[in-house]
Amino acid sequence: MAPSPVTSQPQFGVASIARNSWQTGTFDCCSDCKVCACGTFGFCCLGCKVAKDMGECCCCGTSVAMRTLYRSRYRIPGTLLCDCCTAVCCAPCSLCQLKRDINIRKEMGIF
Template sequence: MQAASSPVVIVTQPGVGSGPAPQNSNWQTGLCDCFSDCGVCLCGTFCFTCLACQVASDMNECCLCGTSVAMRTLYRTRYGIPGSICDDFMVTHCCPLCSLCQIKRDINRRRANRTF
């Protein structure tokens, strides 16, 4: 007879990819910091769809995903930004323009810092 083996307990969910876990960071700008990059704010205000497609393209995703909760969650988890899917849902649905502009400003700043 063989001795019963003890069960394996998984305490963390495996991540996507084989690279190291992202470092914790924060959003580069606040949700309502539109005046920190007026160009992004104006683009989002007058051509929301264009800005959504730019964000999706920057993240190598489908243009239709640019304003989704999934896109915000993907971006946030990719860069170790604290939050939850519930937070992403509320921000995306209560203020989609601010949410989209925040992501685009963050992408622009991370590009400038060579961390995107």
């Protein structure tokens, strides 16, 4: 019996994992110093940038709802409670994580 021919190339699984998880951690602020500085000194401006990227109202950029919407859109595991705790207890870090994730997904072509 002859072996069957290969009809598809093996795929590396990291891309599919990366699509369904945060690209950086909540406290990885130093991974993008520009976003970190903007989140620290221009929190509202960064919130507006995030909202604009997502096609939402500028007032929504820093909200728990925006984080939950983004997480749901990209099927990132988590809960509303975790979103709320992250966004309320560490709002600048949460917003910076969201903006870094958007930037990385844009580079990957999946935003």
